[in-house]
Amino acid sequence: MRSAQRSSVAALALATALLLSACGPRFADQAVPQGQPTANVTTPGSTTGPTIGPTPGSTTRTTVIRGSKGSVVTGSVIKVGGLFPKSGGLSALGLPAYQGAAAFFNWANEKNLVPGKRFQFITCDDQAVDTQSTTCAKKLIDQDGVFIMGPSFTPFSNTVIEQVDRAGVPWAGFDGINTEGLTRSNVVTVGSPIEPMAHALIDYWYNKLSRQGHAPKRVGAVVLDVAPARTYMRELQDEICTKLGCRVVRQQYVQYTTTQYETICRNMQNATVDAIWIITDPASAIKLMNGCQNIGYPKGKFLGQHGIYLDLTLAQAGPYSDGLIANSGLLPDTEVTPATTEMKSIIRRYFPDASLGYFTELSFASARMVVDLVAKLVSQGNELSRTNLLAAASAITNYDCHGLCKDVALRPPACKSGGNHTVWIVRADFSSGHGRWVKEAGPFDAFDVQTWPNPGKPKPC
Amino acid sequence: MTDFLQYAATGLAGGFATALLALGVVMIYRSTRVLSFVQGAIATLATYVYYQLATVWGWPVGVALPLAIGAAVLIGLLIDVFAMRPLRKADALTRTVATLGVVLVILVIVRVTWHGGETFVRPFSTSLVRVGSFTLGMQQVITALVAVAASVALVWWTRRTYVGLGLSAMAEDPAAARLLGVSPARASALTWVIASVLAALAGILVTPLLVLNPFQMTLLMVTSYAAALLGGFVSLPITLLGAVLVGAGESLTTGYINVSGLSETFGFIAVFAVLLLSRGGRSAAAPSLAGGTESW
Numbered sequence: 001m002r003s004a005q006r007s008s009v010a011a012l013a014l015a016t017a018l019l020l021s022a023c024g025p026r027f028a029d030q031a032v033p034q035g036q037p038t039a040n041v042t043t044p045g046s047t048t049g050p051t052i053g054p055t056p057g058s059t060t061r062t063t064v065i066r067g068s069k070g071s072v073v074t075g076s077v078i079k080v081g082g083l084f085p086k087s088g089g090l091s092a093l094g095l096p097a098y099q100g101a102a103a104f105f106n107w108a109n110e111k112n113l114v115p116g117k118r119f120q121f122i123t124c125d126d127q128a129v130d131t132q133s134t135t136c137a138k139k140l141i142d143q144d145g146v147f148i149m150g151p152s153f154t155p156f157s158n159t160v161i162e163q164v165d166r167a168g169v170p171w172a173g174f175d176g177i178n179t180e181g182l183t184r185s186n187v188v189t190v191g192s193p194i195e196p197m198a199h200a201l202i203d204y205w206y207n208k209l210s211r212q213g214h215a216p217k218r219v220g221a222v223v224l225d226v227a228p229a230r231t232y233m234r235e236l237q238d239e240i241c242t243k244l245g246c247r248v249v250r251q252q253y254v255q256y257t258t259t260q261y262e263t264i265c266r267n268m269q270n271a272t273v274d275a276i277w278i279i280t281d282p283a284s285a286i287k288l289m290n291g292c293q294n295i296g297y298p299k300g301k302f303l304g305q306h307g308i309y310l311d312l313t314l315a316q317a318g319p320y321s322d323g324l325i326a327n328s329g330l331l332p333d334t335e336v337t338p339a340t341t342e343m344k345s346i347i348r349r350y351f352p353d354a355s356l357g358y359f360t361e362l363s364f365a366s367a368r369m370v371v372d373l374v375a376k377l378v379s380q381g382n383e384l385s386r387t388n389l390l391a392a393a394s395a396i397t398n399y400d401c402h403g404l405c406k407d408v409a410l411r412p413p414a415c416k417s418g419g420n421h422t423v424w425i426v427r428a429d430f431s432s433g434h435g436r437w438v439k440e441a442g443p444f445d446a447f448d449v450q451t452w453p454n455p456g457k458p459k460p461c
Numbered sequence: 462m463t464d465f466l467q468y469a470a471t472g473l474a475g476g477f478a479t480a481l482l483a484l485g486v487v488m489i490y491r492s493t494r495v496l497s498f499v500q501g502a503i504a505t506l507a508t509y510v511y512y513q514l515a516t517v518w519g520w521p522v523g524v525a526l527p528l529a530i531g532a533a534v535l536i537g538l539l540i541d542v543f544a545m546r547p548l549r550k551a552d553a554l555t556r557t558v559a560t561l562g563v564v565l566v567i568l569v570i571v572r573v574t575w576h577g578g579e580t581f582v583r584p585f586s587t588s589l590v591r592v593g594s595f596t597l598g599m600q601q602v603i604t605a606l607v608a609v610a611a612s613v614a615l616v617w618w619t620r621r622t623y624v625g626l627g628l629s630a631m632a633e634d635p636a637a638a639r640l641l642g643v644s645p646a647r648a649s650a651l652t653w654v655i656a657s658v659l660a661a662l663a664g665i666l667v668t669p670l671l672v673l674n675p676f677q678m679t680l681l682m683v684t685s686y687a688a689a690l691l692g693g694f695v696s697l698p699i700t701l702l703g704a705v706l707v708g709a710g711e712s713l714t715t716g717y718i719n720v721s722g723l724s725e726t727f728g729f730i731a732v733f734a735v736l737l738l739s740r741g742g743r744s745a746a747a748p749s750l751a752g753g754t755e756s757w
């Protein structure tokens with residue numbers, strides 16, 4: 001009996017230990033301890049992970065004064081923190097987003113874009129769980145001593161924004177998803193706030209169909225039950241459809257674990273919706289489209305927000321996704337310009353299989369913005385402090401992301417829904433046999449669409 | 462009424478994948494009295510192997526599928542050798558807890574090898590099958606056919622073959638079974654192999670309709686327990702029926718009660734309901750882990 005009890009206890013202990021190791025946040029990259037020689041930083045999550053950080057064997061030292069506003073980098077290594085869900089329910093978006101930023105920091109180091117300075121991009125896998133985002137941010141700031149928080153993809157960052165702000169750490173590369181973040185004094189971003197983006201997409205779609213003679217009246221929505229998606233849904237119900245004259249006849253909230261997508265599509269079919277607005281992560285969008293395809297639901301009746309604008313969506317949903325439209329706050333990567341060509345070349349150099357899309361591009365552009373800001377301070381001979389970095393960002397009101405965005409004020413006005421409001425509309429196109437996103441419209445100003453409550457400006461504070 | 466039938470039919474199709482997992486649970490319980498929590502994890506690992514072969518390396522399905530099934534056979538054997546045999550003197554409860562440990566080991570392997578990110582597996586077919594006014598995906602039809610075939614084969618095998626009868630006998634009376642020449646070690650290994658293959662089939666068939674991540678199949682396990690409970694952890698046909706009924710229930714919940722998260726918890730509710738309805742959990746529906754040690 002005692003032997004059996006011991007076995008039970010041992011088995012339970014093993015299970016608990018493994019559970020902790022399996023489910024805890026993944027502190028993916030090893031930071032350099034204070035005053036110790038720097039080390040390589042690997043990039044878990046990719047089979048082709050490059051080295052990001054100081055040159056191997058380097059003995060340069062990082063001296064970041066931590067924990068107060070005005071922290072200063074006096075050494076050669078600039079630690080930049082990042083939060084990404086590289087695993088878990090949102091990893092289909094989080095991993096490519098990480099790769100976009102990591103590629104540019106690696107490129108900056110390789111090309112010595114800021115003479116005498118090297119970037120160490122320290123990331124933490126928060127699995128898109130808000131409590132783990134908080135843990136990760138604390139670890140990056142307190143333990144790793146990052147100079148700033150940099151490019152991140154963390155749509156559940158409401159509490160993290162406040163945490164980072166309270167710690168006096170600039171967030172240069174905030175994704176812009178949570179509109180709360182755009183009111184913070186520490187935020188520097190080229191990210192698009194979701195509210196005007198929602199207006200721009202629905203307004204465009206409605207008017208396009210109206211011009212074709214059949215204005216859509218009945219809208220269905222499949223919504224991931226998380227805060228940013230609920231914001232989209234609220235905008236659609238309370239403002240957009242009210243003004244356009246459409247009606248949300250069926251809304252279906254889903255979880256990452258939802259499997260009943262055939263039934264959800266039957267619901268939409270029975271509700272005779274003109275289109276299904278997909279307000280989910282790409283994995284759920286793919287599941288939805290696969291489910292719809294399985295019941296013979298007609299294709300071409302989908303639209304989605306910028307999260308599903310990702311190569312992965314087309315690769316997995318296949319030709320059924322032909323005609324799907326989405327919005328983007330950056331120039332679509334399928335547009336052939338020097339900016340997009342360079343971006344693709346850099347990302348593919350380090351991550352050949354990275355899925356391109358809005359958030360991959362946003363992370364890339366955000367990393368470049370961080371490098372630009374640091375380069376500006378260094379070239380002007382200014383002290384590399386958090387305060388100076390925020391001041392330098394404040395002075396830039398027409399940043400163009402080297403051709404990927406338009407006239408963005410890097411410090412959004414301290415008011416709801418400021419920030420980057422230029423929008424492009426992209427469409428899934430399979431006319432060549434292979435799926436690709438093509439630019440359908442834009443750029444235009446999301447604040448100028450007819451449903452926006454305060455034309456030309458952010459919403460009233 | 463048409464809506465009801467459509468929702469139910471859709472759910473029935475989804476229930477067959479759950480049935481494959483549930484059949485594995487029942488097979489293991491019938492012959493070892495161990496309540497296995499590991500079927501979902503086995504399904505996950507085998508599906509990742511299939512993904513690696515078919516998607517990442519681009520091998521043909523005809524090669525990747527048998528190899529992934531072969532991997533499942535190996536996984537089953539490894540579980541038996543390294544987790545079950547060392548605990549052969551322990552009671553069923555201890556071995557049941559050990560399956561939880563195996564779940565976590567497998568999840569760690571998956572996360573270390575494939576980094577835990579979401580990925581996708583192509584379906585065998587994207588064509589549609591129309592029956593009257595109903596439309597179903599070919600992948601769902603394949604899944605249903607495999608589940609029914611597996612169920613029929615297992616019923617026949619456990620009732621009509623010496624080895625199959627031996628497995629049941631091991632659970633009923635290990636000593637008597639041994640006297641009849643049934644090898645406990647071989648019976649255990651065989652059970653785990655069969656259950657692992659069923660799990661692999663479930664994973665490879667259902668994942669193309671969903672997403673491949675370390676947890677999706679483990680979450681589906683909850684529904685399979687409800688099905689296994691309906692079958693009293695003994696009856697293979699009733700387990701199959703239970704799985705499709707639970708699948709239909711999930712679909713009807715999604716169709717008629719639009720409450721976020723409700724259909725995802727339907728499996729839990731079904732488990733709870735079956736336990737409550739089975740006379741406070743004392744009937745055959747509730748598995749007993751209180752049996753004595755089995756000397757293998």
